[in-house]
Amino acid sequence: MAEFCSCGSLIIHGNCTKKGCQFHKNSLVDPATYAQIEYIKSLLAQTDSDMEVNFDVIAKSEASRLIDELLKQKELQ
Numbered sequence: 117m118a119e120f121c122s123c124g125s126l127i128i129h130g131n132c133t134k135k136g137c138q139f140h141k142n143s144l145v146d147p148a149t150y151a152q153i154e155y156i157k158s159l160l161a162q163t164d165s166d167m168e169v170n171f172d173v174i175a176k177s178e179a180s181r182l183i184d185e186l187l188k189q190k191e192l193q
């Protein structure tokens with residue numbers, strides 16, 4: 117379920133994705149997408165991974181790297 121900021125942009129875990137918005141955090145310049153986060157959660161559930169993922173601060177590039185890693189782990193099972 118998507119959440120939207122008062123500026124109209126998508127909010128991911130309380131952070132507005134619009135640069136310059138008062139609710140935008142600089143550390144999340146390029147945050148993981150909602151779809152990526154959901155995908156990672158489902159992969160984590162499917163693998164025995166004890167990986168701890170902080171979805172509040174994960175970047176898009178980090179998320180795609182994590183997805184690759186989890187897909188590999190899944191294949192090895």
Ligand SMILES: [Zn+2]
Nearest residue numbers: 121123132137
């Ligand atoms: Zn905003």
